[in-house]
Amino acid sequence: MMSMTCHNLDFGTRVLDLVAVGSSSNSSIERYAVKNHGKTFATKVYGARRMVCCRQNISRTRVFSTNTSEALLNGVGQRTAPVLDLKKEAKSPISLANLFEVVADDLQTLNQNLQSIVGAENPVLMSAAEQIFGAGGKRMRPALVFLVSRATAELVGLKDLTTKHRRLAEIIEMIHTASLIHDDVLDESDMRRGRETVHQLYGTRVAILAGDFMFAQSSWYLANLENLEVIKLISQVIKDFASGEIKQASSLFDCDVKLEDYLLKSYYKTASLIAASTKGAAIFSGADRSVTEQMYEYGKNLGLSFQVVDDILDFTQSAEQLGKPAGSDLAKGNLTAPVIFALEKEPKLREIIESEFCETGSLDEAIELVKQCGGIERAQE
Known part of the structure; x- marks a missing residue:
């Protein structure tokens, strides 16, 4: 464990x-x-x-x-x-705000650049992208790019960030945003960050095209960085996104899913991008291979931890705090760490989940069982 x-x-x-x-x-x-x-x-x-x-x-x-x-x-x-x-x-x-204060100016510049970097060829796609960018978000991934960039740049004697560091942060946030748009379509989610999702406002067709467009646009900017190692690294992330979605879709309402399967899916969907962010930043600083590999491992494990905590919050916070309905993963059959641990102790929980919450109030009952059976505490460990 x-x-x-x-x-x-x-x-x-x-x-x-x-x-x-x-x-x-x-x-x-x-x-x-x-x-x-x-x-x-x-x-x-x-x-x-x-x-x-x-x-x-x-x-x-x-x-x-x-x-x-x-x-x-x-x-x-x-x-x-x-x-x-x-x-x-x-x-x-x-x-x-305190943790990222040292890169606050970098993040402000990134926010200003995100809309222009997406491109204005298609107003509908721009409006769809604005629905996500305009909703704010923590910008954790680009912030990590900036933090690792500044730390590793200092190690090799660089006085400031390069254009490639900044472009990498923008690419990472674009890829993350594209994945959110597609995730919301696949999960049939109505809310994201307290706002209606792109497909709710513009329809599934536009949402899929908007996500595809942002993936393609980010790939174009990535290719222009002309660093084969980073291109391969980020391309693998996009492949991992698809692998994670397939893995999740094939195990919905499966009460026999193992913790290892959950962590692997979490790596594909979350940790892979964060690991690529931290490693890519170190590469553009010119750090040696041992440092770039350490940054990859750090980002990977941080990403896994982030996903576990995010899944815990789905049971412990309100819809207003989450910006989406509480317990939404469980409702859709996506069994996360707290549920997997609770299933080890409560047979009734298995019955409710396998019924796919067909009875009124069964979802609320399942959420309470997860809390009562120590699933949240086990996940926190």
Whole structure:
């Protein structure tokens, strides 16, 4: 089982547990301090893993090794992981505004560029894209690109980010947005970030074309970066998206789904893009291969952790906080970590899920069983 130590991270309307995971060894710790805009980047190397943290007046951290599950895909979860444990006496959540403050200007520029980079050849597609871009969002993926870019640039002596760093962040956010548009069509979701989804406003036909257009446009900008390693890296992500959707669609309402299958699907749908974001940023800094691989592993494990926490929030937060109906994954038969753990203890939950919630009130009953059977607590572990 994958084990993680978590601390609250405020996402504005939701609180995410801050998790840093990867592999560890008993080798010595190197420390690097990167000063930028009055903030401190702390980068630590733990044997085969480099952890990057950005905080103002960063406090002392401690690292613990925890056991992970067996390999899921290309080494996912194979090795033991150092967990970044923030000061235990710090009770208040760490907001993304504070965590990403050092790249706030970078994110502001990205927001301004996103609409123009999509292109204005087709007003309908632009309006569809604006429905997602205009809804805001945390911009976590491009923020990670900027944070890793600045940290690794400092290591190799670069004074500032390159145009390729910035373009990569924009490409990553475009790909993520395209995947959301398609996800909402496949999941028949009505709301995204508190707004109506693209297919609800413009129809399924336009939504699919808008997603395809953004994938194609991002691929064009990616090719113009003229870095074959990064092109291959991001192209694999788009392939992984499709693999994840197929894997999810083939296991709906399947109460025999294993935790390993869930984590593999989560890698395809979430962690693959985050891992590519962090590795690509390091590549464009000119970091050596050991650093780029460490950044990939860091992004991969962070992405898996992010997905587990997101699936927990589906049971613990309201529709207003989530920007979509609570329990929506379970309602559609997508069984996530809390449900998988709860199924181990409650046979009645299996009966309800396999009936596909045909009886009135059965979904609410299933959600309560997940909470009562400790599924959420097991997932948090």
